[in-house]
Amino acid sequence: MRSFSLLLVCLTSFLGGCGSDDLPKTQDLASLRVLALTADLPEIGPGETATITPLLSDVNGIGRPLQYSVETCEDPGIPTGASVSCEGSSSRTTGSSGTAATLTAANAFTADGTSFSVTAPSSFLSSKSAVERYNGAILLVLYRVSASSFGGLPAESILSFRRILVTDRASALRNKNPVLSKVIQNGGSFEAVPPTGKTEVVAEYSSSSTETYSLYDTSGALQSAKEEILTSYFITDGELDFPRATSRPVTWTPPQAWPGQRAKALVTVGRDGRGGETHLITRFN
């Protein structure tokens, strides 16, 4: 029965979450991670270009060189179980490659990487119906960041992806990135030095960040909905009680002693659930 599948999925996930206390936590930055792939335009028209800026972290990487490569293709059907790959796709294109980022102790080994551009083919929507053109088709962007063996660390490679929505909607109707105004610490601004006690952290967005949008449903009716921004928090040190929140604050408990040999960082990433993304790195010395 469908309802029970849904129910069990939720509960299973919940119990899995409960039972994972001894597993690494998503909010703790240590290994090589892609934290965001922020596009300047999350929604574009056929033939248009979006510029994507990756947000990378490699705290345990001690500044090893990182390389990246990009390829794009039409979404092979990831929601219905297709592998995240452009292999075999007729729309596959290979994008730029090169040095991914320069991560140093001064930036807490967490920083924006090298930006790159992707362009939707002009014919991307030509075989689509009017509803599909309005709702949009997905241009899949695969971003791989790699590190060779370095300073005793093994070689490593991380594959990540994001979607660029390609539509024929008017520009005014297209999705825009939310704007993260600031990150608030215990009701005020962060100091230049890291917090010394338990700190409530919450992201503040501009009022225009939460957009109302419309999509055609399966019966062909135009339905409107409102975005809800989900904020992800990452830290290089200490403990966060929750990695994500919609509007509630999360609590950051600093470590007993802050590490002295590198900067410390709190990374805040906001997502609107439709590809719109924004992020802010708060660093402490």
Next chain:
Amino acid sequence: MRFSILLGFAFLSPGAVAEVNPYGVLLEKGTRAPIAGANVFLLPSGKKALTGKGGHFRIEGDFIGPMEWIVSVTGYGKLKVTEQLESGTEIVDRTLYLERESYTAYETTIYGKGNQRDGALRKLRRSDFLTAPGSGGDPVKAVQDLPGINRPAPFSAQVLLQGSGPSDTRYSIDGHEVPLIFHFGGLSTVLFPEALDRVDVFSAGYGPERGRAGGGHISLWTKSPETDRTHGLAFVDTFNAGGLVEGKAGEKGKFLLSGRQSYIGSVLRAVLKDQDGFDLTVAPTYSDLTGIYETKLTERDDFRVTGVFSRDRLEFLLKQPLDTDPAIRGSFENETAYFRLIPQLEHRHSDATVSRWSLGMGRDWISVDFSDNYFKLKTWQLSTRGEVEHRSSETWKSYLGMDHRATHADVQILAPIFYEEGGIANPFSLGSKRTVSLSDDSVQLGFYGKGEWKPFSPDLTLMPGARVDWFQRTKEAIPVPRIAARWEASESTSYRAASGIYAQPPTEAQSDPTFGNPRIRSPLAYHAVLGVDRDFRGNASSGWVANLDGFYKFLDRQVVRSVTENYRNDGKGRVIGAYTQVRYEDGRWKSALAYTLSRSTRWRPGQKEYPFEYDQTHLLGLKGSVEFGRHWTLSSRIRYATGNPVTPVTGSVYDADNDVYVPTRGDFFSDRLPPFFQTDVRIDRRFIFDRWILSAYLDIQNLTNRRNPEGLAYSYDYRNQTRVSGLPVLPTFGLKGEF
């Protein structure tokens, strides 16, 4: 043992005459069941009387002075009551209560005994499941302990029959299908256990009377209410409380009413109140009601109607999104309820012909809301069953019947298409959301015919049959043959064989144009089973009873996930296995050893054959009970099962839009969890009063507190994993009073 006389003396015409004519009634202590055919002695006169129907007796004579009542009946403790009969008493009315030596009727499964019309049927009677250790008196949980039944996942509301999947088993009450048989998470069967007569388990090779299930059927049959007097019981335990009353209703009628209400939600709320990020706002709570009315309309017509209502509800609030899947956040509400009204009529046309007709009418309400997703389903259900049984001769009996089902559903869905393969789910965040709002009618028709033929000797019965199913949703008419045979080789040995083809309609989700594939067809299963039953006891009451069964299933057109079409009929599978149960009874000791050896595999084009998700090579169960004196009973269950196969995760890809990782699956189910091993113990104590019985029990599941791995939990990026353990030691205490 001390006995008492409960009812007082009845003195008529006090002081009128000297002769005393004692009369009375002999009843079983606690149950007040009349004991007929027992000699009641009155000493020192040496006079006696034989109790008649209803337990009544009368002793003629002149009795004055100290007298002693003596009653001795096999299976009961000896009754000895002294009293002083006074001169001047004409008539003395006595109610004597005789205490049974044992109030526990522990029986194990009966295999193919007697005139059983389905070679693949196993029956579990009320006395079996009420006292089975580890199942807490629950009928369907006791079924899960039978050989050939795979061990389900914890909190699973399913019965896995002989290597088939959870959705391959259908559940019915009094012959009519119901949407679920367990309350939330497999906590308890939806029917009051004492309101049931038996549970029928139809597994591989089942007959044509049933269909639409590739694995088999679990049929719950309500009991015929007692009419000797009004009976009742009430119970309370750690998780729920309830009551039952039954008795006569008018001149010809009889009734039973029962109900339960859980309070497990309150228990869990107390346990989870300190959990960060989680508020258990309501429940889980469940309740159920059962009503039965039965009457004899004419000498030829028996009528009964069963009403069943069940409701489950759960609500909780995740204060923050789930670590591993941010799409799961906010409130979660689930409510499942249904009722069925099942009128049944049996008409005896003649000594040779009987017909049975019944309807299953009711509604289902299923609602799931979480985050901004919802699934709301309201359905009207009508199922009809009819059967004519006709004995043409001593060697031929035929059955012709129908088994239809019609559904009107109103459904509203806003949910992502959810992908799970190899037992590993993609994050919810990944699925593209779809909206469905529709009203839909669906009809399933079934017609069957079956013969019982004794061609060469009364000991050999052949049961050829056939069934035709028509499924409106898939527009398929599927004729399928079934055949079974039984040979009573001797008084103590019988052989069984059965085979057939089974068509199971795809689920609504699988054939739905939005979430599934409207071109999907019904999966097929081909069954063959061979069995032997042997009773080594001869005419003795103690000894060994054993059975051995082998089964084979080939599964065709199985529904599997498809990237392009959501679902396809590309799957195939096979199951081969054997199981045995050896039972020994000797006085107060009862024990049963069940062992199953099986292999269940699946495959699809381009993939090598892999173990089924619930493939458990070895299943071993040992149950036993011993009755000590003074109505103490100790019972235990020990279970071993090969660990379930799991699919290794070989890597992951980061989805930057949703901040989740998408797992990369290795070869399906190519790893296994460690074996499952659990010991359960139950202690029962009955306190027998003249007019009622109080029972107390302590049921301890997982006595050794073993951390049985039930699954794997992964870190956010699937690089690390840990085992998720099942229930820790779980004691349940309960009290039950019955009269």
